Amino acid sequence: MDFELSAEHRMIRDSVREFCEEEIAPIAQEVENEHRFPAEVFEELGELDMMGVPISEEYGGLGGDQLMYALVTEELGRVSGGIGLSYAAHVSLGSKPIEMFGTDEQKERWLTPLASGEEMAAWALTEPGSGSDASDMDTIAEKDGDEYVLNGTKQFITNASVAGSVLVKAVTEPGEGYDGISTFIVDPEEDDGFEVTTVWDKMGLNCSPTCEISLDDVRIPEERLLGEEGEGWKQTMKTLDGGRISIAALSTGLAQGAYEAAKQYSGEREQFGQPISKFDAIRDKVVDMYRKTERARLLTHKAAVRYDAGERVSTESALAKLDASEAAREVAEDAVQVLGGYGYTEDFSPQRFYRDAKLMEIGEGTSEIQHLVLGRQLGL
Amino acid sequence: MMKILVTVKEVAEVEDDFEIDGLGIDEAYLEYDLNEWDDYAVEEAVQIAEAGDDVEVVSVTIGPERSEETIRMALAKGADRAIRVWDDAFESVDLLDVAAKTRLLAAVVEKEDPDLVLTGVQAADDGFGATGVSVADEVGFEWAAVVNELDLDADGGVANVRRELEGGVEELTEVDLPAVLTIQTGINEPRYASLRGIRQAQRKEIAPMSLDDLGFDASALDSPIALTGMSEPESESDATLFEGDAEETAAQLAEVLREKGVGAQ
Numbered sequence: 001m002d003f004e005l006s007a008e009h010r011m012i013r014d015s016v017r018e019f020c021e022e023e024i025a026p027i028a029q030e031v032e033n034e035h036r037f038p039a040e041v042f043e044e045l046g047e048l049d050m051m052g053v054p055i056s057e058e059y060g061g062l063g064g065d066q067l068m069y070a071l072v073t074e075e076l077g078r079v080s081g082g083i084g085l086s087y088a089a090h091v092s093l094g095s096k097p098i099e100m101f102g103t104d105e106q107k108e109r110w111l112t113p114l115a116s117g118e119e120m121a122a123w124a125l126t127e128p129g130s131g132s133d134a135s136d137m138d139t140i141a142e143k144d145g146d147e148y149v150l151n152g153t154k155q156f157i158t159n160a161s162v163a164g165s166v167l168v169k170a171v172t173e174p175g176e177g178y179d180g181i182s183t184f185i186v187d188p189e190e191d192d193g194f195e196v197t198t199v200w201d202k203m204g205l206n207c208s209p210t211c212e213i214s215l216d217d218v219r220i221p222e223e224r225l226l227g228e229e230g231e232g233w234k235q236t237m238k239t240l241d242g243g244r245i246s247i248a249a250l251s252t253g254l255a256q257g258a259y260e261a262a263k264q265y266s267g268e269r270e271q272f273g274q275p276i277s278k279f280d281a282i283r284d285k286v287v288d289m290y291r292k293t294e295r296a297r298l299l300t301h302k303a304a305v306r307y308d309a310g311e312r313v314s315t316e317s318a319l320a321k322l323d324a325s326e327a328a329r330e331v332a333e334d335a336v337q338v339l340g341g342y343g344y345t346e347d348f349s350p351q352r353f354y355r356d357a358k359l360m361e362i363g364e365g366t367s368e369i370q371h372l373v374l375g376r377q378l379g380l
Numbered sequence: 381m382m383k384i385l386v387t388v389k390e391v392a393e394v395e396d397d398f399e400i401d402g403l404g405i406d407e408a409y410l411e412y413d414l415n416e417w418d419d420y421a422v423e424e425a426v427q428i429a430e431a432g433d434d435v436e437v438v439s440v441t442i443g444p445e446r447s448e449e450t451i452r453m454a455l456a457k458g459a460d461r462a463i464r465v466w467d468d469a470f471e472s473v474d475l476l477d478v479a480a481k482t483r484l485l486a487a488v489v490e491k492e493d494p495d496l497v498l499t500g501v502q503a504a505d506d507g508f509g510a511t512g513v514s515v516a517d518e519v520g521f522e523w524a525a526v527v528n529e530l531d532l533d534a535d536g537g538v539a540n541v542r543r544e545l546e547g548g549v550e551e552l553t554e555v556d557l558p559a560v561l562t563i564q565t566g567i568n569e570p571r572y573a574s575l576r577g578i579r580q581a582q583r584k585e586i587a588p589m590s591l592d593d594l595g596f597d598a599s600a601l602d603s604p605i606a607l608t609g610m611s612e613p614e615s616e617s618d619a620t621l622f623e624g625d626a627e628e629t630a631a632q633l634a635e636v637l638r639e640k641g642v643g644a645q
Contacts, residue, residue: 007448007582008578010449011452011456011578011581012578012579015456018572019572048575049575049576049577050575062576063579072575
């Protein structure tokens with residue numbers, strides 16, 4: 001077992017960190033307050049080849065591995081959960097499935113602009129009445145000649161309002177449950193009947209648009225079917241195995257950012273004649289923050305390394321996502337506490353990490369669903 | 381075909397709170413990074429290469445194996461290949477002085493035969509601020525120090541430069557090639573290395589060069605300068621806080637300024 005990153009991975013992490021500290025950290029709170037998707041930041045991420053890290057070079061990606069992608073995602077999370085979330089959704093959910101399940105023509109047309117950062121990606125699984133139980137899906141796709149006609153409503157879709165393509169899950173065989181779901185590539189600009197009906201105001205992550213979308217007789221050519229009819233759920237499971245690693249990485253970044261803020265503050269803030277980090281109560285808290293962050297990172301990297309070895313990672317990615325998301329929320333909460341009154345103000349980052357971290361326990365499978373997945377994997 | 385040689389250095393950066401250990405700073409408080417001035421020199425060279433047809437950018441450093449990561453950053457930003465000068469003999473040297481660096485870098489210049497050598501004005505750690513000009517003198521190149529604007533006329537063999545002098549004075553001058561220019565921060569906006577650049581840099585050549593390769597033995601590192609002590613300078617700060625409304629505080633400020641002689645005839 002080798003716990004050291006390669007020189008290449010380390011260099012990429014350090015370089016991304018420098019960019020994040022210089023270009024993103026100074027505006028992280030501002031874009032939250034403005035509820036503004038920072039398109040200019042994503043343009044720069046594209047120029048630095050960050051938008052397609054684990055996508056093959058043939059389609060404009062970097063050709064890096066999942067570990068490299070996890071490192072980049074963690075660094076984004078360390079400064080901005082919202083930018084990190086839009087980034088992870090773009091790569092893991094909106095781009096990666098096209099690479100895994102698309103035809104060469106589909107990759108050429110749809111994946112290349114995503115991997116190079118010209119366009120943002122989204123995917124649409126959740127519906128108003130269908131969350132953890134995705135088999136209870138109402139969005140339907142009916143074949144009509146050489147076209148499909150999509151109707152339904154999708155809920156909590158990250159990036160939908162800024163996306164160049166959305167991977168929409170819809171029922172092609174009603175009554176077949178998981179085996180009746182298929183995936184379609186929808187173009188929000190060109191396809192009539194696609195409408196973003198709501199951009200939600202949220203507890204956090206407000207620079208990352210979370211949308212409700214309505215599909216009203218959206219007609220798309222049959223070449224927009226991703227993979228085969230009925231494969232939608234299998235694709236989803238495979239996509240989430242990778243996606244959960246990125247949410248774990250993002251959560252690790254949130255925890256790291258919160259831990260660093262608390263560590264620095266506790267070393268500078270003096271009360272009763274000494275830095276508060278010298279008091280057992282605060283020292284132990286900061287040490288625990290470090291412990292949880294490091295644990296989250298190790299589980300994340302283990303899942304990523306196994307993914308890169310081509311092994312199944314359902315257990316590892318669920319475990320990493322479950323642990324890291326809880327670590328992020330706990331570490332961020334403690335960071336607010338360490339900073340006291342200042343931690344509760346928007347002038348300091350811990351409150352933002354705290355707000356952002358909560359979603360990590362909900363999106364891409366709630367913590368309860370991760371327990372369900374893990375229980376099954378353990379044969380319980 | 382034009383060749384630009386850029387000298388780069390890995391410098392130690394010290395944390396705000398640190399401890400001195402003998403003649404140096406305790407390693408626990410040090411982080412290593414590419415010297416800031418050199419980052420601008422690399423950027424300048426790469427921009428020339430991008431604007432020109434056939435320009436090769438070669439980066440050279442004197443440093444231990446650890447410094448490969450630093451010089452690889454120059455490769456990631458667009459340098460074509462690199463040279464790293466090192467030898468076991470360096471391990472026992474406390475202070476590599478300007479004369480020793482000049483000997484080594486001049487030997488590399490003679491081997492590579494570049495049209496232009498770009499160095500940083502100074503290094504952020506030992507800060508001699510002399511190596512670039514000293515190398516120019518040794519190899520007989522023209523030179524200009526503290527360059528903050530460069531317009532290269534490669535066909536005419538002339539570098540039009542703007543130099544930053546003391547007291548805000550600037551000088552515009554022409555320097556015939558081959559030349560050494562020491563590059564000031566602010567001359568350009570150094571890019572972030574792209575991730576593809578970093579990946580490609582892993583496969584670019586960093587050629588090792590020993591003292592022997594450059595035609596020297598260990599005596600090339602000898603220096604009349606010895607490091608005899610390291611201490612933190614005493615620092616004093618004197619802050620006065622004026623309290624009251626604008627009129628009162630302005631009066632207090634005016635009084636202090638008068639006392640200090642500001643505005644006196």
